[in-house]
Amino acid sequence: MTTPMRPYSLEGSLSAVLMAVLVLATAIQVIGRSAGGLAPVWTEEFARWIWIWLVFVGAAEVERTRGSLRMELVLNKLPERVGRAVNMAIDLVFCALLVHLIAIGYAMVMRTASYSSVTLPVPTAWLYAAFPIGGILILIRVARRLVGDARAFNAPQADRAETP
Template structure:
């Protein structure tokens, strides 16, 4: 198994969305002062950027296998048994995520002709965040199941971090 890289495409993209969110929020905040009149689109853009940042951020959490879990019973098992349990959980999780990919695709198709209230784009752009994130998450889960992704499976590693 390769060592975990410090930076990833998911983390980088989520960081860019965070920076864009910060800029939009600053425009919105200063637009409420006497300095200048803020554009009306900043509130909706901030919500959309927040959703994209959060969804892509979930994929980064999957990359590092650092989601919250109740592991006190599983961690009493031997390493092979623990890996078997975590792999079974990942297989079920992958099935759920693939179903969410399908639901995301259907939502994009259904909302493609709807225009956003203040932004000159389709509502499907907002719903595409879930679709894209679920594809990235499915990739990371599949890699973890196949043994080529990072798996945080030892109690000692979690205590050391």
């Protein structure tokens, strides 16, 4: 028996906040440009940074809810245990790939720690930190899913009641 998924999560809540900040920064930019080109110069770069963070944090929410697109044409034709095993294998490969990409992202953060942003008073490393942090959040969600799938895979099959 699986536990019901909570409707709210850290990733979902953070994504909502980031989206609100993105809308606000973009609105400041649009209103400023409409008022004769008086938009603060930092709003364009800030909106781009928030967008990137939103993508990576939002991807973790998508993994939590299993909302990504999947091709299940072949998997639906397989027995349930075999399909579950294939999904688990795909998740394991995905985890290995994520670990590698997180390491690359961390190296990029370290490489850009001393560079400053063009218009924002923060190091460029804050922009590049979006992937390692988002990647870790995704990795946690996929690992939790793998643990749950492994438990369900190893659980004894429940007797199915005959339905007329």
